[in-house]
Amino acid sequence: xxxxxxxxxxxxxxxxxxxxxxxxxxxxxxxxxxxxxxxxxxxxxxxxxxxxxxxxxxxxxxxxxxxxxxxxxxxxxxxxxxxxxxxxxxxxxxxxxxxxxxxxxxxxxxxxxxxxxxxxxxxxxxxxxxxxxxxx
Numbered sequence: 168x169x170x171x172x173x174x175x176x177x178x179x180x181x182x183x184x185x186x187x188x189x190x191x192x193x194x195x196x197x198x199x200x201x202x203x204x205x206x207x208x209x210x211x212x213x214x215x216x217x218x219x220x221x222x223x224x225x226x227x228x229x230x231x232x233x234x235x236x237x238x239x240x241x242x243x244x245x246x247x248x249x250x251x252x253x254x255x256x257x258x259x260x261x262x263x264x265x266x267x268x269x270x271x272x273x274x275x276x277x278x279x280x281x282x283x284x285x286x287x288x289x290x291x292x293x294x295x296x297x298x299x300x301x302x303x
Contacts, residue, residue: 169245169258174237175216177247178230179208180256182215187231192224195231233258234271 183202200211226238250270
């Protein structure tokens with residue numbers, strides 16, 4: 168289960184990357200200050216997080232582009248990991264051994280640093296593991 172602190176860090180990470188927090192009631196909940204301070208998360212971000220927690224629809228808030236709301240992430244069976252494609256912090260089901268985690272955040276192609284490495288499962292014949300074995 169993701170803790171409230173883990174969800175806070177997840178939100179901080181994505182707000183730092185330029186994503187917005189969305190509310191089904193209020194729309195965009197903007198944050199226009201530095202997320203990181205000299206000793207971790209900035210006071211401005213911690214105050215922003217506190218204001219998010221006070222929203223009546225806190226359980227329904229979500230990161231722009233993500234399909235999971237904060238309430239879902241606070242339920243048992245969620246943790247956070249890195250997307251293999253875009254290297255962003257994403258929610259991952261704890262018991263997801265039979266299903267790869269879905270990164271809804273890397274649909275935004277602008278977050279991908281290098282398209283050549285963005286699709287790790289697409290190899291040319293020369294780069295494929297089987298091609299290396301055949302050369303052996």
